[in-house]
Amino acid sequence: MFNPEMETLPREEIEKLQLQRLRKTLLYLKNSQSFLKEKYKHINPEDIKSLSDLKYIPFTTKDELREGYPFKHIAVPIERCKRMHTSSGTTGVPVINAMTEGDINQWGEIMARCLTVAGLTSEDRLQITPSFGLFNGGFGFHYGAERLGIFIIPTGAGRSLLQLKLMKELGTTAIAAIASYPARLIEVAKESGFDFRETNLRVAILGAETWSDEYRRWIEAEMGVKTYDIIGMTETGGVGLGIDCSARSGIHIWEDHYIVEIVDPETGEPLPQGQEGELVITTLTREGLPLIRYRTRDITKIISFDPCDCGRTHVRVDRIKGRCDDMLKVKGVNFYPSQVEAILLKYKALSPYYQLVIETVKGKDEMTVIVEKVKDISQEELERLKLELYAFLGFHCNIQIVPKGTIQRVPGKAVRVHDRRKKS
Amino acid sequence: MFNPEMETLPREEIEKLQLQRLRKTLLYLKNSQSFLKEKYKHINPEDIKSLSDLKYIPFTTKDELREGYPFKHIAVPIERCKRMHTSSGTTGVPVINAMTEGDINQWGEIMARCLTVAGLTSEDRLQITPSFGLFNGGFGFHYGAERLGIFIIPTGAGRSLLQLKLMKELGTTAIAAIASYPARLIEVAKESGFDFRETNLRVAILGAETWSDEYRRWIEAEMGVKTYDIIGMTETGGVGLGIDCSARSGIHIWEDHYIVEIVDPETGEPLPQGQEGELVITTLTREGLPLIRYRTRDITKIISFDPCDCGRTHVRVDRIKGRCDDMLKVKGVNFYPSQVEAILLKYKALSPYYQLVIETVKGKDEMTVIVEKVKDISQEELERLKLELYAFLGFHCNIQIVPKGTIQRVPGKAVRVHDRRKKS
Numbered sequence: 114m115f116n117p118e119m120e121t122l123p124r125e126e127i128e129k130l131q132l133q134r135l136r137k138t139l140l141y142l143k144n145s146q147s148f149l150k151e152k153y154k155h156i157n158p159e160d161i162k163s164l165s166d167l168k169y170i171p172f173t174t175k176d177e178l179r180e181g182y183p184f185k186h187i188a189v190p191i192e193r194c195k196r197m198h199t200s201s202g203t204t205g206v207p208v209i210n211a212m213t214e215g216d217i218n219q220w221g222e223i224m225a226r227c228l229t230v231a232g233l234t235s236e237d238r239l240q241i242t243p244s245f246g247l248f249n250g251g252f253g254f255h256y257g258a259e260r261l262g263i264f265i266i267p268t269g270a271g272r273s274l275l276q277l278k279l280m281k282e283l284g285t286t287a288i289a290a291i292a293s294y295p296a297r298l299i300e301v302a303k304e305s306g307f308d309f310r311e312t313n314l315r316v317a318i319l320g321a322e323t324w325s326d327e328y329r330r331w332i333e334a335e336m337g338v339k340t341y342d343i344i345g346m347t348e349t350g351g352v353g354l355g356i357d358c359s360a361r362s363g364i365h366i367w368e369d370h371y372i373v374e375i376v377d378p379e380t381g382e383p384l385p386q387g388q389e390g391e392l393v394i395t396t397l398t399r400e401g402l403p404l405i406r407y408r409t410r411d412i413t414k415i416i417s418f419d420p421c422d423c424g425r426t427h428v429r430v431d432r433i434k435g436r437c438d439d440m441l442k443v444k445g446v447n448f449y450p451s452q453v454e455a456i457l458l459k460y461k462a463l464s465p466y467y468q469l470v471i472e473t474v475k476g477k478d479e480m481t482v483i484v485e486k487v488k489d490i491s492q493e494e495l496e497r498l499k500l501e502l503y504a505f506l507g508f509h510c511n512i513q514i515v516p517k518g519t520i521q522r523v524p525g526k527a528v529r530v531h532d533r534r535k536k537s
Numbered sequence: 538m539f540n541p542e543m544e545t546l547p548r549e550e551i552e553k554l555q556l557q558r559l560r561k562t563l564l565y566l567k568n569s570q571s572f573l574k575e576k577y578k579h580i581n582p583e584d585i586k587s588l589s590d591l592k593y594i595p596f597t598t599k600d601e602l603r604e605g606y607p608f609k610h611i612a613v614p615i616e617r618c619k620r621m622h623t624s625s626g627t628t629g630v631p632v633i634n635a636m637t638e639g640d641i642n643q644w645g646e647i648m649a650r651c652l653t654v655a656g657l658t659s660e661d662r663l664q665i666t667p668s669f670g671l672f673n674g675g676f677g678f679h680y681g682a683e684r685l686g687i688f689i690i691p692t693g694a695g696r697s698l699l700q701l702k703l704m705k706e707l708g709t710t711a712i713a714a715i716a717s718y719p720a721r722l723i724e725v726a727k728e729s730g731f732d733f734r735e736t737n738l739r740v741a742i743l744g745a746e747t748w749s750d751e752y753r754r755w756i757e758a759e760m761g762v763k764t765y766d767i768i769g770m771t772e773t774g775g776v777g778l779g780i781d782c783s784a785r786s787g788i789h790i791w792e793d794h795y796i797v798e799i800v801d802p803e804t805g806e807p808l809p810q811g812q813e814g815e816l817v818i819t820t821l822t823r824e825g826l827p828l829i830r831y832r833t834r835d836i837t838k839i840i841s842f843d844p845c846d847c848g849r850t851h852v853r854v855d856r857i858k859g860r861c862d863d864m865l866k867v868k869g870v871n872f873y874p875s876q877v878e879a880i881l882l883k884y885k886a887l888s889p890y891y892q893l894v895i896e897t898v899k900g901k902d903e904m905t906v907i908v909e910k911v912k913d914i915s916q917e918e919l920e921r922l923k924l925e926l927y928a929f930l931g932f933h934c935n936i937q938i939v940p941k942g943t944i945q946r947v948p949g950k951a952v953r954v955h956d957r958r959k960k961s
Binding site: 182191194214238244252258262264265 | 687
């Protein structure tokens with residue numbers, strides 16, 4: 114462990130620390146220059162007697178942070194900030210997170226913990242393939258590796274053939290990547306006769322997208338690596354909010370730095386352990402952008418507050434199933450693309466490159482699953498797939514099996530849904 | 538000044554320090570695991586009695602470093618290295634510079650000095666537009682800004698419209714860029730009605746390419762900034778080897794970290810002050826890749842060893858005129874593309890987007906200068922340009938004036954020469 118004392122803090126101590134830091138964060142925010150402080154003007158931090166009082170404090174939403182653009186939601190003068198990153202901005206105005214030196218140190222600390230969970234030490238050589246720039250991914254891994262003294266191979270995004278060449282020639286032992294990127298590396302490896310078994314690669318730390326257990330097994334088999342699921346977002350301070358460990362029993366979220374809640378995405382009501390809902394994060398140690406009850410839109414559930422087999426005591430949540438915004442409603446049925454992916458990947462003839470196209474045909478929803486094959490699929494298997502999708506979805510969808518390479522490869526996050534329905 | 542004591546060290550002290558560090562570097566290299574140590578096996582560091590003995594030590598060339606690929610030329614085990622960057626590799630196998638923690642600190646120090654020369658303080662907001670990754674540019678500025686506590690806007694390469702938007706909305710006061718990039722920003726600004734006078738931008742730190750004084754004046758007028766010419770390369774430890782100051786009387790090279798020589802590119806003979814030749818660099822404080830007499834291929838001359846008006850005492854060299862490898866020989870005449878650029882930019886109707894195409898026509902060299910116009914050029918001016926090019930080159934070349942946007946805009950370094958002659 115990178116920080117054994119904090120990572121194994123008994124539950125009671127964690128909650129004591131959280132309560133104390135929550136009060137401090139609220140007070141800090143109220144006295145700050147953030148325009149969000151108005152939300153808390155009638156709340157006295159000392160009135161918060163226990164963590165269960167958290168539910169009386171209003172949520173913070175992404176739209177509010179967007180309204181702050183560029184810096185109205187930042188709690189300190191920009192002169193005190195040293196770095197910034199932004200959300201992708203694909204769905205509108207980007208959210209800026211401006212970071213103080215303290216924030217960069219906090220980020221380095223939680224990322225160093227995550228990399229240690231994934232088994233990395235100063236002996237490792239980490240190839241960082243998420244881009245370095247406004248996107249927080251590249252720099253997050255950089256700061257964690259810096260803290261641990263890991264040798265960084267800063268390839269950044271793209272140039273898959275060069276990535277493979279360097280992986281082999283420079284003795285890369287671990288890669289960091291956006292979750293869909295290994296599919297591309299595996300594809301290019303096959304095309305170019307590259308053999309992952311001839312490399313020293315043993316670990317892949319993947320995140321920034323929802324990825325199914327089936328996809329995970331496929332990557333691990335193809336690349337001969339152990340994968341780790343890392344989560345985080347620009348708003349909460351970047352990648353490193355949590356990671357799953359070798360025990361594979363949920364994602365540890367660093368509770369000395371964050372409070373975790375799960376709420377009903379419709380009503381906002383807190384949900385009990387085990388029930389699926391929206392992940393809500395309160396930051397306890399961030400200075401540039403402290404957040405109280407931030408609605409992440411990510412769907413998960415709390416697995417356990419008990420200590421994990423790995424010895425860590427922090428809360429474990431389920432791997433992210435999808436984002437509220439990604440949830441599809443087709444013919445009245447709610448589901449996530451990752452759930453369809455999980456079904457597709459049970460078929461060895463199919464690749465992880467797929468798209469869901471939803472259209473309005475004669476006034477009704479119609480969905481087509483377009484998926485690439487890696488080899489021919491038998492009529493029998495195809496029938497089985499149809500049945501299985503029907504059993505899950507409860508409606509019939511079209512299935513199009515297309516040749517390898519049909520679906521466009523894009524740098525960055527994969528685009529898997531094309532919803533062409535007329536919005537009413 | 539960032540480090541007043543070292544930056545104003547009297548000449549005598551500089552040379553004493555250099556001699557001592559040169560001996561230390563040689564000893565270090567001889568006892569290291571670098572395959573380059575063989576070159577020095579008959580040299581006893583204690584036999585070096587003065588800096589003028591340097592000329593008896595063999596040069597190091599880029600080809601030798603390439604032979605070391607990936608790590609044979611690195612002086613320490615990779616486990617002791619924390620980062621790496623590579624040369625572009627466009628002309629063959631890339632050179633890797635693997636850096637220890639000490640190297641990163643050295644880099645941060647010289648970059649902090651450079652940014653301070655350019656007038657930056659912790660109050661500034663620096664938009665870093667060179668890419669972050671294997672290329673050293675982005676990270677070099679990052680480490681310098683980190684040391685000074687400057688607010689970093691890490692845009693990286695490309696997306697010029699977004700660069701301008703952020704420049705204005707986030708209050709950017711300084712940008713770092715590859716020298717040809719401002720031309721693209723100015724172009725996009727004109728197309729989109731963007732006015733640099735509505736920004737807080739006041740400084741542009743440019744490097745990684747040869748750029749003429751005329752281009753410099755043009756950028757300064759168009760963007761309303763003061764520009765600084767920064768030099769450096771992957772092999773010597775990245776950007777930050779030197780920078781010119783407001784006095785505009787040459788580029789200061791940090792002599793407590795590097796020894797500067799100018800040699801005849803053909804014979805390797807050391808040249809006296811004022812005579813143009815190839816820049817040769819010896820590193821005095823680098824651990825991963827210490828270099829003795831590295832042939833940079835850059836053409837310049839020593840301007841002065843006297844203290845500058847800015848108070849700094851380190852040697853000043855002329856702005857880089859070109860690289861030996863960039864030198865063109867057409868119809869027996871030697872010249873650099875930047876010299877043609879300087880002539881073109883005297884004409885307000887012409888833009889800094891140009892290409893030199895050299896072909897073999899009927900067994901003879903023929904050169905065509907293709908240049909974009911920003912407005913119509915009169916027949917009279919065109920005749921004057923022809924005369925001026927002839928006066929400089931001593932032979933007639935074709936001139937093609939093409940519409941704006943004809944020449945392809947590429948990310949990264951500009952491609953200005955197309956030599957299509959049959960190699961004999």
